[in-house]
Amino acid sequence: MRIGREDRIVHLYNQPSTRRVCDGGLPFSDEGRFPEALNELKEKEKQLFRHAQWQLRSHYLTKLNPEDQSFRQLDDEASLPFLHIDKGATTINGGLSIVRHIRIDSEHHDLCESSSHFALKTFKKGPVSEEYFRKELGANQQAPRHDRIVPVLTAFKHRRRFHLILPYASGGNLQELWTTYSSRGALGGRAAPWYSTQWLLSECLGVAESLAVTHQPAITTDQGGQRNSTPQVHADIKPRNILCFGTVEGGHQSYTLKLADFGFARQVNGDSTLPVGDVTHTKTYRPPEYDMEDFIHLNYDVWCLGCVYLEFITWAVLGWSAVENFTNRRLGEYDGARTSEAKGEDYEDTFFKKVSRIPRWYDLSGLKFEADRNTKSTSKKTATSQRSFRMSRGKIPISCRVKESVKSHIADIRNQEACVPEIREFLDFVEEKMLVIDAGKRVNSSEVEIFLRDMTDRQNDQD
Structure with missing residues (x-):
């Protein structure tokens, strides 16, 4: 016809x-x-x-096996079994890929029995995008299987483009949730009918569980998940990589948070470390050891998660506008003098700043004193001074500290009426245990999970 x-x-x-x-x-x-x-x-x-x-021919999309890092090469002539593709697309990975909401004919896939809605991640044509696609597929397939981790359902190449299909998060990512809703109507945005302190703690616990599973050896969990046999650093924890999946509780729309995008994840060495050069960091949420050390530890992710938790608490207590103001306050606080080769102040949106530890014997004009080589030392004091001057050659010692804007912001939150005792306890933990400059003194992901589980259990007992 x-x-x-x-x-x-x-x-x-x-x-x-x-x-x-x-x-x-x-x-x-x-x-x-x-x-x-x-x-x-x-x-x-x-x-x-x-x-x-x-x-009249349409492909049948099959689910990837957990250990399978290969992708299918689909016939270019046959069409994809999509009933609908959203026109709007979210550009990510520096423009290398876009994400769209799609619906797939239920007769043409075995990806999920309960839904026909999925997220399609499409990579642009070209060798750079192909390399990134292969790395992301491999890293995501190495990620542990857990209820709070978003899996890659299938991967394929069609008409010279590479694609990943993932579960569809109807609430978008966590940052989009913050910009759309508020914990209370008075804070602007639509009031979130599902919001409660219990929900906040429970969802933060869920994300902590996903990170602990990523960091710990293989153990079968009560939730039916599996801990990865080789610990991994996620390395890209940020609000945009925490997705919000719609649920219905008590007749109201609610959301369950899950950790996504293991594209930058890397397996750690036998001593649980990883060379800094092997990690592609998230600029705002990166920990200080990325700038100061040669190796990072699994606790790298704990700092990042602490930053996200602090912004989450900010949204819960003060609303999205306060999250934006907090960003501007951090940007307004620059690194100390002589901490980088850049000229002038170094403005950067981080939660820490670099400061120089200039010795008293260091000449701020850039010159370094040194005794005349032909002059003999006549006392121990002179000899000590000479050694000090010679030691001043080379780089100025640099250390890091939490930005004052972060400390003052935390103090401001504590003074708010909406900062109830449970949130204040959570805030104290973030400040004192997670946003710790010394990675060796920072809590690990399992300790974060234990703390939040204890808090949610106590909250449930009160209810």
Whole structure:
């Protein structure tokens, strides 16, 4: 019918049963495979038939096995089984990929029995995007399986583009949730009917669980998940990589938070460390050891998570506008003098700042004193001074500290009426245990999970 030769339909139907044609016999790629009833078509009509037949063929998308890091090469002529693709797309990874909401025909996939809604991540054409796709697929497949971790459902190449399909998060990412809703209507935005202190603590616990699973050896959990046998640093924890999946509780819309995007994740060495150069960091949430040390530890992620928790608490107590103001306050506090090679002040949105520890014997004009080599030391005091001057050669000692804007912001939150005792206890833990400059004194992800589990249990007992 698409080529205007309806008269051949009867001929196709009347063929012997052994040569009968059905959709499963498509596509016909050459004259030798064409049914006799179609051999009378003109060459141009056959070409049109070859093109039109693909519109009746659609791929069946199968779920990846947990250990499978390969992807399917789909036939370019056949269409993808998408019933709907959102026109709006979110650009991520520096423009290398976009994410869109799609619906897939339930007869054409085994990705999920309970939903036909998914997220399609499409990578741009080119070798750089292909390399990033392969790395992201491999890293995500190495991630542990857990209820609070977003899995890659399938991966394929179609018409020279690489694609990943993931579960669809109807609430978007955590930052989008913050900009859309508020914990109370008076803070601007739509009031979140599901919000409560218990929800805040429970969802923060869920994210902590996902991180603890990523950091710990393989153990089967009560939730049916599995801890990864090789510890990994996620290395990209930020609000945009925490997705919000819609649920219904008590007749109201609610959201469950899950950790996503293990594209930058790296397995740690036997001593649970990783060279700094192997990590692609998230600029705002990176910990101070990224700038100061040669190796990082699993607690790298704990600092990042502490930053996210602090912004989460800010949203809960003061609303999204306060989160934006907090960003501006951090930007307004620059690193100390002589801490980098950049000229002038170094403005950067981080939660820490670098400061120089200039010795008293250091000449701020940039010159370093040194006794005349021909002058003999006449006392121990002179000899000591000479050694000090010589030691001043080289780089100025630099240390890090939590920004004053962060400390004052935390103090401001504590003074708010909406900062109830449970949130204040959580805030104290973030400040004193997670946002700690010395990574060796920072709590690990399991301790974060234990703390929040204890808090949620106590909250549940009160209710």
